[in-house]
Amino acid sequence: MEFVFTEEQQMIGETAKAFFVENATSERTRKAMAADGIDRDLWTSFCTELGLAGIAMPEAHGGAGLGQVEFAMLAEHAGAQVAALPLLGLAMASQAIAAGGTDAQKAKWLPELAAGTIAACAGTDALSVDGNMLSGTFELVAHGDAAQVFVLGNDMGAWIVTRDAPGVSVKTHTTMDQTRPYATVALNAAQGEPLADGAKAMQAAREAGWICVAAEALGGAQQALDRTVGYAKERVQFGRAIGSFQAYKHRLADMMIEIEQARSAVYWAACAVDEQSPEAPLALHAAKSFAADTFFKCAGDMIQLHGGIGFTWEHDAHLFFKRARAIQSMLGNGNWHREQVATMILGEAA
């Protein structure tokens, strides 16, 4: 039992942090926001120069063979810069294939994902399946318009569908969080490649998705606090730095109190999944709900504590705020995750 990063993990964290701070600048992110929500150059550097996209994929298939803890570190530092990257699709699609694919499917798809093929993952219960021909509509697919490959399914099965397959149509939506625009993906007798164990694949996708967005939320929350702390030191009113006012200090302290718990939650969940601990389901629901709420609180406070400038388009506060709100709603909202925890400790409600 040692709940701290190893030296190797610290190095990964430092590398990722330096990379995102230097490259995922506000200017570049805003350029991506005006397009399809992906900074292509950043993604290419991340996947090919740093070779980090395969960090949690098996070594046999070109990955680094590390786990969710290391992936969470990447997502944390990407989230801290609100980087416009298809990390969520990578996390979900690659873990779905790693968990539910045949060896041949892993050998074919994992190296492609590690090399930067953009993926999106979504589920729907209303899917009709005729052989390997799929028909149905998937709503709110994150980065759906940019995706080159989809992992789609439900508890009955999971399929890999390529964007260019006949019968696939994608309609993108103007989305509040422009760093992760949603699309509607409609299949009309589109050819799918079934994964060997669809239920297992979709379960792994959900877990990886929860960890990814929880870790992004942790990074975003910490950054919202750090930037607000910086502002508190430089902004002067009534002849003193506004950070010297107790009403202001205490709100910063409250942000830190939540963030420290979110940090415990995210790495508890990632570690529990890596160690296949029986606590993993509890940890995942805790992490997703707690980290998302923490991020939203901190991003909201970031706007409030910056005053008027925080409400402008020019300031980055709204990028954090919108990302936080999107994370709260996606992949099960806080009430849903807490109800799962309630069911674990109380049983089903009568």
Add this chain to the structure above:
Amino acid sequence: MKLGFSPADEDFRRECADWLNGQMAGEFKDIKGISTLTEKAERRKEWEQQLAAHKWSCIGWPEAWGGRDATLAQQVIFAEEYARAGVPGRVNHIGVELAGPTLLAFGTEEQKKRFLPGIAAGQTIFCQGFSEPGAGSDLASVRTKARLEGNEWVVNGQKIWTSLAHISDWIFVVSRSEEGSKGPKGLTFLMMEIDQPGIEIRPIKQINGDAEFNETFFTDAKCPADSLIGAVGEGWKIAMGLLAFERGVSTLGQQMGFRNELNEIIAAAKANGAANDPLIRQRLAKAEIGLQLMRYGALRMLSNTDHSKIDGAALTYKIQWASWRRSLGELAMDVLGQGAEITDSETYEWSILPNLFLYSRADTIYGGTNQIQRNLIAERGLGMPREPRGDV
């Protein structure tokens, strides 16, 4: 990063659990499940000695001083199994967790020899003389005076909120030894024997009807000249060093007590149907998540060996658990309903959950109020300007 325990640790867990469960089913059956610090105090002093007789009283201490040099994982395990077995809180918590480590860090060899064996043996019970009527949040403004007369320190003044002073043998006292000094300067840290004519203890009745805290009066109270820890005038440094030990492994044992309380609420909610109320379900889930995050926060804090940087988990820990527990008390009352307003006892005594509701109002006050905690977090953790001092 690793959460699992090794097979050897799991063996150790079984050893702890077997011994503790055996004691709670046998000779010390009568103290099992006691949730206040004051009930059956004499029996609980005997329990301290029983722990010592089997080398369980201070497992984290060095072997040379009666400990086991236990690893972090072992200390975590013992704290968890201790509470899981329903063993009541340690009446010598202050001796084992605060006075002992302070002596080990700052005491002379002679002082270690004088005090540590008694603490380890469960024979010497300690209490803490820090707060005063005029020195609460502003601890450095203590006025209790100490002056050296020949071979003795002579102490005059008053301490307050001295938890368990009425059953303790020794008290450590932060006193002002330099006439006219102010704030953290000019303070000296003294160890004083309580059983003497110059020290008087008066209990303070609390809102839950119990009296765990006391006022302690010093009227020409005396201790030998070599009773100070550190040097004359270094009292603040020693006191702050001592408070750092408060965030040690014992926090995990404290958390297991919280676990028992939450489990009681869960059982009550299942029994009376509150468990079907969606709002109660959300609150219980939040309480469960909060408790788990406290556990993992504590494990982060205890695993951390890099003390060159501010440890956010440690800095935010006090306000986190205190606020969590206060909410838990409120949740308990909502789950129990109006019936929780009455007690079966003929006196003003409360079962575990109503008592939790009342007692937890103290948690957000003692050991640094939530407001002082927020100041500390903002100033030490985030580098915000310090609160200005007044001159009233």
